[in-house]
Amino acid sequence: MIPVMNVQRQYASLQDELDAAALEVLHSGGYILGPKVQNFENEFASYCGAKYAVGVGNGTDALVIALLAAGIGEGDEVITTAMTFVSTAEAIAQVGATPVFVDITPETYTMDPSKLEAAFTSKTKAVIPVHIYGQAADMDEICRIAHSHNALVIEDCAQAAGAKYKGRRTCSLGDMACVSFFPTKNLGAAGDAGIIVTDSEDLYKAAMAFRVHGSGLNGAYTYARLNGQEFDESKVDFHGNLPKYYNYLVGFNSRLDALQAAMLSVKLPxxxxxxxxxxxxxxxxxxxxxxxxxxxxxxxxxxxxxxxxxxxxxxxxxxxxxxxxxxxxxxxxxxxxxxxxxxxxxxxxxxxxxxxxxxxxxxxxxxxxxxxxxxxxxxxxxxxxxxxxxx
Known part of the structure; x- marks a missing residue:
């Protein structure tokens, strides 16, 4: 049987490099976050032409955390496409917001910008276009409409790592972007993995906080930002304890682990x-x-x-x-x-x-x-x- 997809063949083509990378992590004893993750985050952000990337547990978590980082929740609406995997709409619902759907174009199957304006209400806080099947949505028009309503644009790049729109890579076209590294994706890990990409330092710090239980300095900073308060780092005191024990937001345990990051660093080139x-x-x-x-x-x-x-x-x-x-x-x-x-x-x-x-x-x-x-x-x-x- 000729398969629709085959991850084993890709592994075989890079087996020596992937095995060596995995063994290096296993021997290191550093399995959670650490330099391997930070290295891949920097590599992927640079590849996309963006400033920041935050590795998380999977593509769905990336969407949820991105929405929370933007302060989206109960009473808000987020517009997305009617044709996507459930994660896109599920993430909206998981943060307490309401998914609002629009149709796709019959040619590209991506969000139809001509249907977008009518979907906006006073409650709309974001738009999530989906670069479905590996092709980018019409981002200039989508961003123009969304930003005219002061709504953020969060790219769902689960199927489109490396695609280009008008010469620019996906993940650099909106305010934030979310990627899945599920093993069958164009850039696939050896298990679940995902990443959030942005040029915004505020959104980056928020995503960093939400992925580790809303804790530490990034948590304190984001708590202040989301509550309209001034942030003074000099007043944050952990009393000599680990910052991870000070939680300012209700977050997640959603971290890209070092083993997956090492595999992805081998594959990215x-x-x-x-x-x-x-x-x-x-x-x-x-x-x-x-x-x-x-x-x-x-x-x-x-x-x-x-x-x-x-x-x-x-x-x-x-x-x-x-x-x-x-x-x-x-x-x-x-x-x-x-x-x-x-x-x-x-x-x-x-x-x-x-x-x-x-x-x-x-x-x-x-x-x-x-x-x-x-x-x-x-x-x-x-x-x-x-x-x-x-x-």
Whole structure:
């Protein structure tokens, strides 16, 4: 079976380096935060073209902590897309705010800026565009609209590490950005991991505090900021004790561990090459899949797509998936239920038909194998099977 994704092949290509990095951490005895984490944070911030990065336990925690760092909570609203993984909307709900959904564009599947203005109310505090499938949303227009309402823009870059928008990397386009390093991502760890990226020192200090139980000097600083108070560092006294025992905010235990950071530092220098290979495979698919049963992905002129997945639209998805399985080729679905139709958001009052483009993609979207280590023979097998498919 040709898989949709395969993390073992990537590991094999860097096995000696990854094993050495892991063993170095294990022998060091320094497993929580420390220099390995700080080193990767600096590397990733520099890669993105941003000032600060805060490593956390996973991409969902990154979103939650980013929202809390911005002071968003009960009574607030946050606008996001109806087509995403549940983490995006879940994080909004977890901080006590209300998710407000908008539709996606039929071409790129990213947030439709033309639908954004109407979603704002006096309660709107942030917008979370999702760079879905590895392609950036139209960030200039989204930021223009959001900032005109004094709302922050938090990029959900879970699927888009290394993608570019008008020559700039994702994670440098809004006020904050959140990334998942789940193992199957373009830049994947050996377990759960995530990061928050920002140019704001205030938001950086807040994220640093929230990831470790709201404690220490960053906690004291953020408490003062979020409560409209002046901060005087000279008045913070830990009485000779460890700062971690002084908690100013209700935070989390969400730290990027040293082992994951070491793995990611090995992989980061290869990310651009891996993404280039994904684009190469996508170009081959685009050229050689000639079967008109499929709507192939569209890349906006201003984007450099990194093809976390290669998304297609097909009328009868179940039939197509069964056909491909018979051919020994795996397929995937990202995502079969749009956010406004998820049971956990039922009380928000949305109904089927509210976001027709997202609903159509949820019903008809499908992905085929896409990862840098696909062989030419496997690519040709996929193409031959696709072209032989009949509706």
């Amino acid at each position: 290869h990310l651009d090459d891996w993404n280039a290979r994904r684009r190469e495979i996508a170009a081959i698919y685009n050229e050689k899949i000639t079967n008109t049963a499929f709507a192939k992905p569209v890349v906006a002129d201003f984007n450099e797509h990194i093809f976390y997945v290669y998304p297609l639209r097909v009328n009868d998805r179940a039939k197509f998936r069964a056909y491909m399985e018979e051919k020994g080729i795996a397929t995937g679905v990202y995502f079969p239920v749009p956010m406004h139709e998820q049971a956990c958001f039922g009380k928000l009052g949305y109904k089927h038909g509210d976001f027709p483009v997202a609903e159509d993609l949820a019903e008809h979207g499908v992905t085929i194998p896409m990862f840098p280590e696909l062989t030419d023979d496997e690519i040709n097998q996929v193409i031959d099977a696709m072209n032989a498919y009949t509706e």
